[in-house]
Amino acid sequence: xxxxxxxxxxxxxxxxxxxxxxxxxxxxxxxxxxxxxxxxxxxxxxxxxxxxxxxxxxxxxxxxxxxxxxxxxxxxxxxxxxxxxxxxxxxxxxxxxxxxxxxxxxxxxxxxxxxxxxxxxxxxxxxxxxxxxxxxxxxxxxxxxxxxxxxxxxxxxxxxxxxxxxxxxxxxxxxxxxxxxxxxxxxxxxxxxxxxxxxxxxxxxxxxxxxxxxxxxxxxxxxxxxxxxxxxxxxxxxxxxxxxxxxxxxxxxxxxxxxxxxxxxxxxxxxxxxxxxxxxxxxxxxxxxxxxxxxxxxxxxxxxxxxxxxxxxxxxxxxxxxxxxxxxxxxxxxxxxxxxxxxxxxxxxxxxxxxxxxxxxxxxxxxxxxxxxxxxxxxxxxxxxxxxxxxxxxxxxxxxxxxxxxxxxxxxxx
Numbered sequence: 159x160x161x162x163x164x165x166x167x168x169x170x171x172x173x174x175x176x177x178x179x180x181x182x183x184x185x186x187x188x189x190x191x192x193x194x195x196x197x198x199x200x201x202x203x204x205x206x207x208x209x210x211x212x213x214x215x216x217x218x219x220x221x222x223x224x225x226x227x228x229x230x231x232x233x234x235x236x237x238x239x240x241x242x243x244x245x246x247x248x249x250x251x252x253x254x255x256x257x258x259x260x261x262x263x264x265x266x267x268x269x270x271x272x273x274x275x276x277x278x279x280x281x282x283x284x285x286x287x288x289x290x291x292x293x294x295x296x297x298x299x300x301x302x303x304x305x306x307x308x309x310x311x312x313x314x315x316x317x318x319x320x321x322x323x324x325x326x327x328x329x330x331x332x333x334x335x336x337x338x339x340x341x342x343x344x345x346x347x348x349x350x351x352x353x354x355x356x357x358x359x360x361x362x363x364x365x366x367x368x369x370x371x372x373x374x375x376x377x378x379x380x381x382x383x384x385x386x387x388x389x390x391x392x393x394x395x396x397x398x399x400x401x402x403x404x405x406x407x408x409x410x411x412x413x414x415x416x417x418x419x420x421x422x423x424x425x426x427x428x429x430x431x432x433x434x435x436x437x438x439x440x441x442x443x444x445x446x447x448x449x450x451x452x453x454x455x456x457x458x459x460x461x462x463x464x465x466x467x468x469x470x471x472x473x474x475x476x477x478x479x480x481x482x483x484x485x486x487x488x489x490x491x492x493x494x495x496x497x498x499x500x501x502x503x504x505x506x507x508x509x510x511x512x513x514x515x516x517x518x519x520x521x522x523x524x525x526x527x528x529x530x531x532x533x534x535x536x537x538x539x540x541x542x543x544x545x546x547x548x549x550x551x552x553x554x555x556x557x558x559x560x561x562x563x564x565x566x567x568x569x570x571x572x
Contacts, residue, residue: 188231201249212240232254271284272553275537303559314370316523318330318528329345330380331551340555341355369391375399397520399521404497409430460485468514486505489501
């Protein structure tokens, strides 16, 4: 087998395609492979499949995987067939998708590197291409994969906003809680983002009535949107968000008291940290103050009691309601204004707060995904558009299935 046959085999070409010429430039570190087909070759019509002759050709070039440290390019005459039924049609070549300037294997490499956490700019620098071309590849495959998804069995959805850029710009992320993956990304954080999710759900074979649960914080915008678009869905307000509100109230009590009680100075984290996370000094301070008559200590005991209720009564909604009512009475009669305010907030969202004791749905999954998004954003030093951020979100948290055998070839999976 000569070198032409060897490269024909290595590229996986099948008749009538073959490598007919090879140019190798050591100084330019470049390998050019010229592909062609014999005169008189027949190709299948891309519409009806009938064997047809070639009408004309158009010279094209595609970037391929490097040959060692040398850039490699494929060149070929892309044929147009002439069919008696369908007329003149451009034929797709087997090594690249229509309109692409890269081979499928090169695009697989781009996807592989992106899934490993490399930014488009970093990929571009590694392979010697402008990141604009890298973005085009990523956008194509992300849109294709998301577009093919079936959401007909989605029942539990988590929703939260995450910052997009400085200046209070946000995107809202909708997550399939069962499969732990991002379903939909919408610009902004108002109630209309829920409308876009409902529209996307229907476009992917789902219906609003099938979604039985939403996990979220107490965002008025999301509550309004879900009430409008998913009226049959139950709301579970995340326990971590509730505890965050209570923690804020404890700190507000401390800040109001520290002026008269100097022993509270520099003790903020003593009251806000979980016991296992306190330093030795913080543990000593806490032991000294926890049973005192300080208003801060009383606020902390309210916090500790609510935290214990979540730990002890998850999965027991009837018992959970009884202890939550008891806690609400205690908080509203505590004479601690920040705690009273939080208790009234909980009362205003009572059904959703109580729903947690039945579903135990948590925003921990959504918060974890938001963490991945923010990490990707920092690595890329921000994104110039919503569309680019959306692409990156799906790459890091969409669990996308790319219909690209060459990607499985690179990752050695079947």
